Amino acid sequence: MSRAAQRNRTHGWNHSLVTRREALQAGAIGILGLGMNHLTGLREANAASATKPHGKAKKLIFIFLSGGLAQHESFDMKPDAPENIRGEFKPISTKTPGLQICEHLPLLAQRSESWALCRSLTHGSNEHSAGHHMMLTGHSTLPTGFSPNAPSRKDRASIAAIGGYALRERQKNNLPTAVVLPERLVHSSGRVIPGQHAGEMGPRHDPWLIEASPFHNASYGAFPEFAFDHQQRGKADNRLFQAPQLSLPSGLGMESVEGRLTLLKSMKRQRRALGHHAQVENFDRLRQGAVSLLTESSVHEALDVTHADSKDLDRYGRNSFGWSLLMARKLVAAGVTLVQVNLGNDETWDTHGNAFPHLKDNLFPPTDKALSALLDDLQASGELDETLIVMAGEFGRTPQITLLEKHYKLPGRDHWGALQSVFFAGGGVQGGNVIGASDAMGAYPTERPVKPENFAATIYSALGIPATAAWHDIENRPHQIYHGEPIAELF
Structure with missing residues (x-):
């Protein structure tokens, strides 16, 4: 191994073993076995190569709506x-002068000094x-052969998977680096939504x-109090939120972990057995992670x-x-580095109709309360500066309010990829900060x-x-992690 490669391994990062300029030369492409499909990623990463990471966060909680x-x-x-636009x-008003948000997010408004927005x-x-x-x-571009009907190993890797890979050496215990909870996003038809796993x-x-x-194919929101x-x-x-069955990635040689953790005493025998096997057998890091989830x-x-x-x-909130x-807060406290929280099952926030009562009565109250409690906990413990919180969905909603009378009694808004607001807190984010702006109709960035x-x-x-x-990848070809510049003004 070259000295440069040794230095990379020493610092715990997988870096390209050649410079981007070298890799982009025609001769290097042939020598290294890089196909033309690698050129785009390497070129895009050129722009990011000068970016110095802000590096203040040690943990991530990614809330997906x-x-x-x-x-x-x-x-x-x-x-x-x-x-018909304003709704x-x-x-x-929030605690930040000049910054206003929805009247139905009063607890977050009181904590605006702890969070920022990208509009x-x-x-x-x-x-x-x-x-x-x-x-x-x-x-923002889809992979070749993308299908909306099912995840594929040709899909790109999720942020959680990439982060888990990149930060695995930082993990000081045998717990998994990246966790998704409390459910997989599944469409009401039963198909699993793409983009959730490690893809390629x-x-x-x-x-x-x-x-x-x-899973429930016709009920959404924060059950049981706010189901709709x-x-x-x-x-x-009639769903119950309960201490879960742990679903392991395939290919680990452990197909499933039997039983549920509803009562901790029911796991004692399995914990003892798994702990014994972990000591006497040569478990790899991933298998040890499975054991740790049951023994910690x-x-x-x-x-x-x-x-x-x-x-x-x-x-x-109960x-x-x-x-x-x-659960996310407790997992990062226990040592998990990245937690993605799907706040509601698939399309919970898809407010085509009955939007205003459902947001006011069922979606905003539990979100405002739980997210504010999370901010308070991390602030009180001194962990907010080292825990990045982000909250986003797959898109925003149309400027125009519509009524789809065939399906809904009251109006709402349709899908709108051209604009959404994203929430950031902790991890060095400057509270009370607003990045970007939209036009008077809330349709496009200005x-x-x-x-x-x-x-x-x-x-x-x-x-x-x-x-x-x-x-x-398995052939040791490098794939750049960055494909754009960070939003530096947040920090």
Whole structure:
């Protein structure tokens, strides 16, 4: 191994073993076996090579709002627009002079000094699956052969998978680096949404899935307190949020972990057995991660959130949103580096109709409460500066309010990839900061347009991942991690 390669390994990063300039030379392409398909990524990474990571964050909580949060009803209100644009909600002032957000997010308004906004994220798709892939992977173009109907190993790797790969050497225990909870995003038809796993990186790099929330094809939101159906079909929702079964990535030689963790005492025998095997057998890092999830008492406490301290439950909320963010907070405290929280099942935030009552009564109250409790906890413990929180969906909503009478009793907004507002907190983010702006209708960016590539790069940079970092495939070919510049003004 060359001295340069040894230096890269010493610092725990996978870097390209040649400079980008060398790799882009025609001779180097042939010598290294790089196909023409690698040129685009290497060229794009050239622009990012000078970026110095902000590097203050040690942990990430990525809150994903599947369905698409309406910017007009949340963080980019247009009170002076015509009625069919501005909607029913009114803005309120935050603690930051001049910054206003929706009246139904009063707790976040009181904590504006702890968070920032980007009001100008934009991409080119109004379709759910494509939008999910773009925002979950940080790529505004879709891979060749992309299908909205199912995930594929040709899909690009998710931000959680990339971050988990890049930060695996930072993990000081045997816990998995990246976790997704409390459920996989599944369409009401039963198809799994693309963009959630490691894609082309391969199954061994998939984030670990912690399933605590059962699938329901006609009920959304923060059950049991705030469950609702977009189309008000009246289908019963009897789901229970419970300490979950752990779903392991395929290919580990451990197909499943039997049983649930509903009662911790029921796991004692399995924990003892797995702990014994971990000592006497040559488990690799991933298998040891599986053992650690079952043997670490701090992990058991983190997973068993429905039986958490009553004061914590009162602050976060006794519902799936509150339990999910409390679980995320406990997992990062236990040592997990990245946690993606799907705040509601697939298309929970897809407010085509009945938008205003559902946002006011079912979506904003548990979100406002749980996210504010998370900010308070991290602030009180001194961990907010080293824990980056981001919140986004796959797209925003249309400027024009519409009524689809065939399906809904009341109006809402349709899909809109051209603009969404994204929330950032912690990890060195400058609170009270607003990046970018939109036009008077809330339709398009007018200042500082930001792409999914910039969104992903901001996360990687805040976590201290170098701009030269790459992941290597099974043939040891480098694939750059950065494909855009971070949103430097946030920090």
